[in-house]
Amino acid sequence: MSKIVILGAGISGHTAALHLRRKLSKKHEVIVVTPNSKWNWIPSNIWVGVGKMTTDQVTFALAPIYKRKGITLYQGLATEIHPEGDAENSNAYISLTYTSPEKNGQVEKVEYDYLINATGPKLNFAATPGLGPDGHTVSVCTPSHAIEAAEKLSDVIAKMKSGIKQRIVVGVGHGTCTCEGAAFEYAFNVEHEIREAGVRDLAEIVYLTNEFELGDFGVGGMTFAQRGFETNSKLWTESLFRERGVSAILESHVEKIEPGVIHYEQLDGIKRTLEFDFAMLLPPFRGADIKAFNKAGEDISSTMFAPSGFMKVDADYTPKEFSEWLASDWPSTYQTPSYPNIFAVGIAFAPPHQISKPRKSAVGTLIAPSPPRTGMPSGVMGKTAALTIIDRIKKGASAVNHEASMANMGAACVASAGSGLSQGSAAAMTMYPVVPDYQRFPSSGRSTKDTYGELGLAGHWIKFMLHYLFIYKAKARPLWFLIPE
Amino acid sequence: MKMIENSADLSNAPLPTDSTLRQRKNFFFQIFRFVALNIRMVKMIMKGNH
Numbered sequence: 001m002s003k004i005v006i007l008g009a010g011i012s013g014h015t016a017a018l019h020l021r022r023k024l025s026k027k028h029e030v031i032v033v034t035p036n037s038k039w040n041w042i043p044s045n046i047w048v049g050v051g052k053m054t055t056d057q058v059t060f061a062l063a064p065i066y067k068r069k070g071i072t073l074y075q076g077l078a079t080e081i082h083p084e085g086d087a088e089n090s091n092a093y094i095s096l097t098y099t100s101p102e103k104n105g106q107v108e109k110v111e112y113d114y115l116i117n118a119t120g121p122k123l124n125f126a127a128t129p130g131l132g133p134d135g136h137t138v139s140v141c142t143p144s145h146a147i148e149a150a151e152k153l154s155d156v157i158a159k160m161k162s163g164i165k166q167r168i169v170v171g172v173g174h175g176t177c178t179c180e181g182a183a184f185e186y187a188f189n190v191e192h193e194i195r196e197a198g199v200r201d202l203a204e205i206v207y208l209t210n211e212f213e214l215g216d217f218g219v220g221g222m223t224f225a226q227r228g229f230e231t232n233s234k235l236w237t238e239s240l241f242r243e244r245g246v247s248a249i250l251e252s253h254v255e256k257i258e259p260g261v262i263h264y265e266q267l268d269g270i271k272r273t274l275e276f277d278f279a280m281l282l283p284p285f286r287g288a289d290i291k292a293f294n295k296a297g298e299d300i301s302s303t304m305f306a307p308s309g310f311m312k313v314d315a316d317y318t319p320k321e322f323s324e325w326l327a328s329d330w331p332s333t334y335q336t337p338s339y340p341n342i343f344a345v346g347i348a349f350a351p352p353h354q355i356s357k358p359r360k361s362a363v364g365t366l367i368a369p370s371p372p373r374t375g376m377p378s379g380v381m382g383k384t385a386a387l388t389i390i391d392r393i394k395k396g397a398s399a400v401n402h403e404a405s406m407a408n409m410g411a412a413c414v415a416s417a418g419s420g421l422s423q424g425s426a427a428a429m430t431m432y433p434v435v436p437d438y439q440r441f442p443s444s445g446r447s448t449k450d451t452y453g454e455l456g457l458a459g460h461w462i463k464f465m466l467h468y469l470f471i472y473k474a475k476a477r478p479l480w481f482l483i484p485e
Numbered sequence: 486m487k488m489i490e491n492s493a494d495l496s497n498a499p500l501p502t503d504s505t506l507r508q509r510k511n512f513f514f515q516i517f518r519f520v521a522l523n524i525r526m527v528k529m530i531m532k533g534n535h
Contacts, residue, residue: 241498248493249489422512432529458516461515
């Protein structure tokens with residue numbers, strides 16, 4: 001009998017748990033440790049943040065699903081990993097602190113044979129003073145954050161209806177943030193809401209980003225082949241900004257936020273300020289606060305985790321110049337180098353380097369979008385680690401690891417830019433591969449045939465369809481496994 | 486409120502024509518694009534062998 005422990009029940013962890021349970025007999029135990037009682041389809045938090053959806057439409061309780069599927073749920077926060085056990089017991093285990101109302105604060109050890117770290121990010125609002133719901137800006141990272149964002153947006157719309165001009169800033173709250181696509185999406189949903197409210201002329205909408213140019217999205221931009229020409233996401237994105245009258249401030253690192261004022265620095269090293277009435281700025285991410293210890297009880301966190309707090313896996317972490325980066329630097333099995341029974345997937349694994357070219361300002365401040373690894377790639381990684389574990393249990397330790405490198409993986413990003421089945425719009429993008437491979441695709445690093453962007457109502461329908469499809473899959477309804485990650 | 490300093494110059498970005506804007510909302514054309522985009526996504530997923 002094997003015990004598989006999964007830390008986190010986001011897209012990657014939950015996907016791994018469902019596949020493990022589906023393919024392993026009941027004599028093997030699948031355990032999920034998560035501080036949250038509910039699963040959240042995070043991409044739709046954007047719609048909660050403009051008041052178009054409720055939190056109940058983007059979340060569901062995990063306990064009934066796990067009970068039905070035979071997955072053990074510990075509602076708690078993993079705090080320690082002991083991959084060699086300890087002085088008394090050589091079985092590997094993790095420590096968790098319960099977050100459920102019944103056992104809140106109690107500590108428990110859970111032994112494992114295999115461990116998947118799928119904790120997702122720690123939302124590092126503290127990296128920028130004044131950032132986030134405890135500061136002076138809002139966020140859409142969680143359903144409760146998105147509800148607050150919708151309420152504050154409603155307040156500024158009310159002020160505009162009474163004739164008061166408002167400046168709305170949407171973007172990222174630090175020079176090393178990721179998920180620019182989500183900020184882009186929220187900016188255009190807000191623009192749509194304000195237009196629908198009939199007060200567009202009283203709103204100044206500003207997109208504040210760490211991207212070097214519009215359309216970068218943290219993946220270095222995309223090159224498309226359209227109508228016999230090669231074009232790029234920069235041109236395409238700039239066109240949308242101009243058409244909708246949204247301003248953009250690029251190459252920015254937000255330093256601090258005071259009530260109504262954002263302090264930011266740009267690549268030229270000059271520090272500027274931007275006044276605002278409403279600001280939704282995404283936080284930078286770092287790894288979850290988990291420590292690792294060896295058998296002697298010595299802290300081995302710096303061996304297992306990168307300084308960012310993300311777990312090191314089978315990537316090439318040798319420091320290199322941007323021009324020397326290779327697609328093969330990226331991990332493919334997500335197995336940790338020190339412990340072959342531990343995997344890190346989704347946002348929890350440490351990327352070997354950025355995808356978008358990192359830059360420093362004239363005074364040395366790093367302004368570099370971090371690589372996105374949410375959504376579709378997260379699910380694929382979770383499934384890959386699960387399949388490797390399943391094979392090892394069924395075929396023995398010599399079973400070949402499954403592979404899914406982001407340099408050989410495509411992704412679809414559908415950013416809605418307004419809602420409604422007849423009036424909605426979206427920017428639908430596909431890219432292959434996510435990590436550019438200049439050896440396979442010398443001109444742009446990606447296949448121009450499979451990298452594509454399109455604006456229109458169809459993209460909005462796809463986003464809507466994906467919302468229901470992925471919630472259906474996550475609820476493990478009949479034939480859920482036929483829906484690809 | 487102070488003017489925005491240093492915002493990106495978008496004055497040369499191409500604007501969509503009226504017919505492009507109509508096409509983006511045309512129900513029948515968008516049904517065709519919906520099918521085409523889904524096929525594109527499935528092919529891309531298959532290519533990654535996931």
